Amino acid sequence: MNIDLIFRIAAIGILVAVFNQLLIRSGREEQALMTTLAGLIVVMMIIVQEISNLFNLMKAVFGF
Secondary structure, eight states, X not given: OOHHHHHHHHHHHHHHHHHHHHHHHTTOHHHXXXXXXXXXXXXXXXXXXHHHHHXXXXXXXXXX
């Protein structure tokens, strides 16, 4: 596992948290929720890509 993946996910989490707090304090709760959901979707897409890479590596190693 690459350490860059952890740093990318952490950076996205920090950015989403800051945007979320800024939007909540300005009275835009709905937009804060959408920002949080968008951040979650981006992180889930990154994780799904990494799982896909893992399965492709397993297929290559075991010759499926």
